[in-house]
Amino acid sequence: MVSGKYIYYLFLMNALINIINFVPRILVLMRFHGALMAILIGTVVGTAILFAFTRLMSRFQGKGLPEIFNRYLPRVFSVPLLLLYSIFWFGAAIVTMLSFVDITLRFISPDISPYAVMIGFLLLSSICARLSSESILYALETILLLITPLIVYILVKSLTSEGFSWDAVLQTITYLWTKPNYSAVAGATFIFSGYMNLVVFNRNFRNLKTRLLWVIPVTAFVILLVTFLVPIGYHGTVGVEDHVYSWFSTADSIRMELFIIERVLFLFYTTYLSLSLFSMTIHWHVGLELFKGVFRSRHEKKESKKGDWWILIPVCIVTLLLMSFMNQVRLAQMGQWFLNIRFANEFVLLIALYIANKRSARRT
Amino acid sequence: MRKGICCLIAIVLLVTLTGCQFKDIDKRSFVLAIGVDRPEDPNQRDQYEVTLKMAIPEGDPTKRSQEAVIITEIAKSVPEAIRLIKSKIDKEPDFSHCKVMVFGESFARDNIVSMTDWTARRRDIQLIMYVAVGKPSAKEVVNMQTKSERLPGNALILSLGTEGTESPFITTIYSFDLHRRVNERGMDPLMPVVEAKKPDMLVIDKVALFDKKKMVSILSPDETRMLNLLRTRNLRTSFHIEAEGQKIDYNLESSRPKYRIKTGKNGKAVIAYKLSGKAMIETNEEGAKMDGLRMKEASKTANKRWEEDSMKLLKKVQSLGVDPFGWGLRYTSRNWNNNTELKQWQQLYPEAEFQVKANVKIQYSGMIR
Numbered sequence A: 001m002v003s004g005k006y007i008y009y010l011f012l013m014n015a016l017i018n019i020i021n022f023v024p025r026i027l028v029l030m031r032f033h034g035a036l037m038a039i040l041i042g043t044v045v046g047t048a049i050l051f052a053f054t055r056l057m058s059r060f061q062g063k064g065l066p067e068i069f070n071r072y073l074p075r076v077f078s079v080p081l082l083l084l085y086s087i088f089w090f091g092a093a094i095v096t097m098l099s100f101v102d103i104t105l106r107f108i109s110p111d112i113s114p115y116a117v118m119i120g121f122l123l124l125s126s127i128c129a130r131l132s133s134e135s136i137l138y139a140l141e142t143i144l145l146l147i148t149p150l151i152v153y154i155l156v157k158s159l160t161s162e163g164f165s166w167d168a169v170l171q172t173i174t175y176l177w178t179k180p181n182y183s184a185v186a187g188a189t190f191i192f193s194g195y196m197n198l199v200v201f202n203r204n205f206r207n208l209k210t211r212l213l214w215v216i217p218v219t220a221f222v223i224l225l226v227t228f229l230v231p232i233g234y235h236g237t238v239g240v241e242d243h244v245y246s247w248f249s250t251a252d253s254i255r256m257e258l259f260i261i262e263r264v265l266f267l268f269y270t271t272y273l274s275l276s277l278f279s280m281t282i283h284w285h286v287g288l289e290l291f292k293g294v295f296r297s298r299h300e301k302k303e304s305k306k307g308d309w310w311i312l313i314p315v316c317i318v319t320l321l322l323m324s325f326m327n328q329v330r331l332a333q334m335g336q337w338f339l340n341i342r343f344a345n346e347f348v349l350l351i352a353l354y355i356a357n358k359r360s361a362r363r364t
Numbered sequence B: 001m002r003k004g005i006c007c008l009i010a011i012v013l014l015v016t017l018t019g020c021q022f023k024d025i026d027k028r029s030f031v032l033a034i035g036v037d038r039p040e041d042p043n044q045r046d047q048y049e050v051t052l053k054m055a056i057p058e059g060d061p062t063k064r065s066q067e068a069v070i071i072t073e074i075a076k077s078v079p080e081a082i083r084l085i086k087s088k089i090d091k092e093p094d095f096s097h098c099k100v101m102v103f104g105e106s107f108a109r110d111n112i113v114s115m116t117d118w119t120a121r122r123r124d125i126q127l128i129m130y131v132a133v134g135k136p137s138a139k140e141v142v143n144m145q146t147k148s149e150r151l152p153g154n155a156l157i158l159s160l161g162t163e164g165t166e167s168p169f170i171t172t173i174y175s176f177d178l179h180r181r182v183n184e185r186g187m188d189p190l191m192p193v194v195e196a197k198k199p200d201m202l203v204i205d206k207v208a209l210f211d212k213k214k215m216v217s218i219l220s221p222d223e224t225r226m227l228n229l230l231r232t233r234n235l236r237t238s239f240h241i242e243a244e245g246q247k248i249d250y251n252l253e254s255s256r257p258k259y260r261i262k263t264g265k266n267g268k269a270v271i272a273y274k275l276s277g278k279a280m281i282e283t284n285e286e287g288a289k290m291d292g293l294r295m296k297e298a299s300k301t302a303n304k305r306w307e308e309d310s311m312k313l314l315k316k317v318q319s320l321g322v323d324p325f326g327w328g329l330r331y332t333s334r335n336w337n338n339n340t341e342l343k344q345w346q347q348l349y350p351e352a353e354f355q356v357k358a359n360v361k362i363q364y365s366g367m368i369r
Helices: A006-017 A022-029 A035-059 A065-072 A075-108 A114-129 A133-160 A166-173 A182-204 A215-235 A246-252 A264-294 A308-324 A328-363 B002-016 B078-086 B113-121 B138-143 B154-160 B175-183 B221-231 B292-320 B327-333 B341-351
Strands: B028-037 B048-055 B069-075 B092-094 B100-104 B130-135 B190-197 B201-210 B215-219 B238-243 B246-263 B269-284 B353-364
Touching: A006 A133, A006 A182, A006 A215, A006 A264, A022 A035, A022 A182, A022 A215, A022 A246, A022 A328, A035 A166, A035 A182, A035 A215, A035 A328, A065 A075, A065 A182, A065 A264, A065 A328, A075 A114, A075 A264, A075 A308, A075 A328, A114 A133, A114 A264, A114 A308, A133 A182, A133 A215, A133 A246, A133 A264, A166 A215, A166 B327, A182 A215, A182 A264, A182 A328, A215 A246, A215 B175, A246 A264, A264 A308, B028 B138, B028 B154, B048 B078, B048 B138, B069 B078, B069 B138, B078 B092, B078 B113, B100 B113, B100 B138, B100 B154, B113 B175, B130 B138, B130 B154, B130 B175, B138 B190, B154 B190, B154 B201, B201 B221, B215 B221, B215 B292, B221 B246, B221 B269, B221 B292, B238 B292, B246 B292, B246 B327, B246 B353, B269 B292, B269 B341, B292 B353, B327 B341
Parallel strands: B028 B092, B028 B100, B100 B130, B130 B190, B269 B353
Antiparallel strands: B028 B048, B048 B069, B190 B201, B201 B215, B238 B246, B246 B269
């Protein structure tokens, strides 16, 4: 059992990871077409989902999604839903993995085979994903404690550097009153979806009562603004669109005059490598647990780890196959689909939980 | 057992993740500066003349025998020229430490966009590389071996940045900034000008102004200093003022430019600058004691000089039709009519008026009165 503060860590994980690839991309593309409004709407909607979700989950104390669905929903619904969500979580990990392999090849070592990098990532996350939920949460705390100061340093450095143009930022803000589209809002809400990992980690929480839950929307809003506006401050309102990985280019535009290395890029890369590897591990773990839940009967409670590799190895093979067919454009598309589907999916999950909650109330 | 095997595989894979792309450091030559020119031969005017200044890694850093390898090649495009250079040297050129890019004057007067695209697109070239215009050509600037240079290319790197000499005549521009200015609406590129003075000197005291694509003008050293004063905070410089009974040099301790774009009475845009600063006296040629009253007088004269000089500069920039300060961006960022604001500014800018209010306070007389 762990204390309530780990909810914040789960949230922070996603909040920090969101600047890597797809979220800044969609927001930057939509910068003249309502990205800022999408951030505002996204914060409101995301907060609403967050509160509803934690509220519902707290009714099922110490239970994960597989237990809840298997117990309170008819088998016809619970099996496909669990299967769907497990695929979804694996998908989330795969998308992060693919983009980080791409980034590694581009910025660190272009001559290495992408498969070697990918197999390394897969091995690490697969092995770590088999740990117990509790130890993963503890590791999460450690890694965030180590990394958050570095990220704060990079952020402060980026905002105080002379190359940062506030005029470009303000120019983007004048496009506030434009109607956003669905994709932009879906992208903006991604930052909130860290708590969704509660579907499995709820097993380890004694109670989900958190006093400072309002901190999350505030932080999320600030991080979203930073995600979106800092690249614009560095690459201009027009030029920012040229950069494929806008945040990596931004990190490369910041200089540490008095450090062993000048380029912030490498600091940024290593911090984000460890963060994203960890996020993959978490997603892998959640996906695995959900998948195992499909085959669990109603009352069985014992945890077993026997079949883990029979699930993980096929998923790894699927990942490698997917990679062989990826290129820059397809990856961007896939990331966008992932964001779009994810947003709709959150509502489905809420509805399913609500029904389960109703049925459980009737039973008692 | 199984765990052990997994760990082993992970460790073995880690070995393949080492950097340096499988080429050892002694098999590489590090490019520290690139120069791009248009060839002098009139038949090849649309081609690129690329000069690379490369350093060869040496084992003993205390030995000061580091000589640069400089290779020039002409080809239809920059990548093509670099491939040709590769076959002229036994070591693989590595661009990840390239710190300076020099555009030859002939090249800058033509079109720089192809190069800003190339530098931003290549994954291994830093975005915090310094850019400059080379006079008379980039080749000569890159070739120049100054006496003070201890490491290849270091003279250029130190003088263009602020780690080494800090001159008020040097404008530091990074490559990401150049790329941004080439694309941005309402902001135009500018670059410092590096002149190669024979036999062994690099002079950087001018700045080149660009419209989106090509160089339109080079400012004089005094104008360059004024431009830097108007662009950056805390410029380290001194100014000379002369007035009745005064012949004073003062040293600027802090400075701060601020501006607003207002609408004037007749619908014209008014760009109103406020320059403030604190200064101390460096020389006092007339020899009269510097008391509070005299310092106040000196401040007044200094203010007048700043106002006159900056006014001249601002009008010159306006008459060139370029916007190195980003006034257009400022105007559009303060207006919410997104569809029309840019057109409005383009109409307003040629007619815009300037106001400069200088407020430099000479507060200290130095160690003596």
